[in-house]
Amino acid sequence: MNLPSNEHDDREGRVRPTGWRMPLVIALVAGVVVFLVVRQAYTSLFLLPWTAIPTLSLLALGELITAVQTRRRIRRAPGTEPIEAISVARLVAFAKASVLFGAVALGGFGGFGLALLDLLHSPHARTDAFVAGGTALSGLFLIGAALFLEYACRVPEDDQDSRSDG
Numbered sequence: 001m002n003l004p005s006n007e008h009d010d011r012e013g014r015v016r017p018t019g020w021r022m023p024l025v026i027a028l029v030a031g032v033v034v035f036l037v038v039r040q041a042y043t044s045l046f047l048l049p050w051t052a053i054p055t056l057s058l059l060a061l062g063e064l065i066t067a068v069q070t071r072r073r074i075r076r077a078p079g080t081e082p083i084e085a086i087s088v089a090r091l092v093a094f095a096k097a098s099v100l101f102g103a104v105a106l107g108g109f110g111g112f113g114l115a116l117l118d119l120l121h122s123p124h125a126r127t128d129a130f131v132a133g134g135t136a137l138s139g140l141f142l143i144g145a146a147l148f149l150e151y152a153c154r155v156p157e158d159d160q161d162s163r164s165d166g
Helices: 021-044 052-074 085-115 123-152 159-165
Strands: none
Touching: 021 085, 052 085, 052 123, 085 123
């Protein structure tokens, strides 16, 4: 019995790199929703906690350091031990989740900050706008670090095989 061939059979079971569309859509949707909520209910909300800025920044820094070390281990740099494939798979899953979380933070806190632009005359709104802007930037930093971690987990093409054949 011949089954119809599927063009995507060769990609089944492969993890594809994170594209730019999904994080962009998530950031935009989160931004619009938070913008609308803040516009309607800002006076009944609590002040934003500034602690999200160092939390997201430290997470991004940790992913950046992990990416550099993982890249060195995958490329078998001198003085490093090889990394197990399951560890790389877990790091890729973590990086993909971090991209999505960073997109939510970027969009949500960006929308919060944009909603407060016409209220900057109030000290509380100004403080919240600065905190929201800093948190949105931390979310952007997290997206960048997570994408670099995902990139660092790629196995390089082996050029030695092609040179030894010729």
